[in-house]
Amino acid sequence: MRPTTKDLAKAAGVSLATVDRVLNGRSGVRKETVQAVNAAIERIGYERNISAANLARGRRYRLEFLLPRTGDQFLHALVERIEEAGSAFAPDHTEVRHRRVLSDDPHQIAALLAGIGPEDVDGIAIMAPGTPQVRDATLRLMERGVKVVQFVSGQPGARQFDFVGVDNKAAGATAGRLMGKFCAGGPGRILVIADTMNARDNVERRQGFDAVLTRDYPGLEALPSLETHGDPDRTHRIVGNFFANYRDIVGVYVLSSETRIALQAIAGTGQLARQQAIAHERTAFNEQMLRDGMLDAIIAQNPGHLVRSAIRVLRSRCDGREPLASQEEIRIEILIRENLGHRAV
Template identity: 40%
Template sequence: MTHPIERAAPIARVTLQDVAREAGVSLATVDRVLNRRPGVREKTAARVQSAIARLGYRPDPVAARLARKETFRFCFILPTGTNTFMRILEEQVGATADWLLGQRAFIDILHVDVFDAEALATALEGLDPRYSGVAVVALDHPRVRAAIDDLVERGIAVVTLVSDAPTARRLRYVGIDNTAAGRTAATLIGRFSGGRKGTVAVIAGSLALRDHTERQFGFTQVLGSEYPHLTAVLAGESRDDAAQAQRLTESVIAAHPELVGIYNVGAGNRGVAAALEGAGKARDVIFVGHDLTPHSRRFLLRGIMDAVINQDPGHQARSAARILLAHCTGEPIVAEQERIGIDIFVRDNLP
């Protein structure tokens, strides 16, 4: 015999009216005490504070902003181009914007060529002063860092997203530990190689992007120290373009007949896969790349890619928005909630 599930009644939020009733004072008196305005006797203020403590009253920040007719507007600066992960990230930013509406906060999206330091810095320098905060896929370049610092000086909080500029005065970096991601890629290729000797090609999106340089550093660090039978070579920079990634892969296949593996540091997995298939090397060369997209999922299922190192774009979009909103409202940040983890996907554990 089944029994109906008894659901607890929702706990009602304690209101200012409840505090006033408990303290035996008017609503206006409670408001004056909470906002530290004069005109309340010390004993009365103490009675109100005691009622607040007994009832566990917590101010409703959204209601307070509504009463003050206060809103926040954030700008998310995302890359131009055909990077599928960035398009997914943009979709998640849009979904986050829907949530923020209920918090009386709004998101605008600005597309910029983040590989171009001058273009990115110019976009940052020209941002409307009405913005309360900015989330930017950053380029670690002196002019970009200066532009970030200028925004902070003007009272606009800055969060770096996916790629960091750590010496700038940004509020926080939202993204994975990219050195650890590169080390992970080296471990995967090293173990998958089964002791075969040869070359592992590294294709970077741009060595001007901090996340790409950190991934490459972590990769070569582990490969050189733990897998001496493998030699890493830099094939070049693809600028996250699939056609350029294909050309680089074709060149490295031709130049290194002993090629054991390819680590694609950025986007452009479609180009790498096309070159491997075209050369008949899809089953012979270990291929590890980043970000689970419809394309990389298909390559895993077909056995062209061996592993994908993933970062959750939805988590990143929500985290950046939460951090900017918390900064504006003075609310605490839960550090563990905002930590972006590294996922490893192979064909057999695809979600």
């Protein structure tokens, strides 16, 4: 039989009411009493039934995803999965909402976070650049009692924050390995395109990509990162210039999560079908490019898993529990035309 709260009260030498106050983090309990109850929990192996406790208290989880204002198909896929999760988690007393309010300005993001407190929300998943301003504002938000998850864009293993997403260095290294194999080791140059190199995930993908190419495929040279800033006219112009200036381009790597503008620009030059091409994220556009033979591989992370994992991590933190690491690990998926199958969620 699992130990009950009565067993816990007896083991700690306190009343049931005191046990309830300690378990729910209420004030009015001496430090020594809290220590006695926690010691008894360890001693008798007491495990709290979180669901029953939340039901008894009428506890609800108020969770919010803070997303960029601008984005394309990958961001839209995330929004769809968030709305889907909102319905799925509602019976578990979990309110899930989202706002597309973040600009590229770290000061704007910091100001927004400064206006959020535990009276507004219990936990936030934030998809933002990992700048010092955003990091400091996030730490202050956590100090005010709001749980935080870095969502998609972040740093695995950072001590202060939970992170939900793939290991982006490993994802970039995977792209480097595939590109090296596809191009048979060279010789030639690789065109590398990103929406911005101010985003940590893009920087880490580039680092992983370069590490593999430099070490294992010295015949291939990755060109400096071309930044599109999400501007179609700029992208078409600079892509055309790169192909005009470098006649020995043999591969294209689009390392950002939003790929449509870059791939359309390359296709407009007539060069895409002649190149080995790798991109990130499973979107409707990328799927079609893969089926049409314009892309050779997609390196993806499942948006449904991303959203559900962020919710589970935030709920665990709200309950004072450690998340189950094995359940929340986001896998790097490699898609080619032959294994594309049906769209994953």
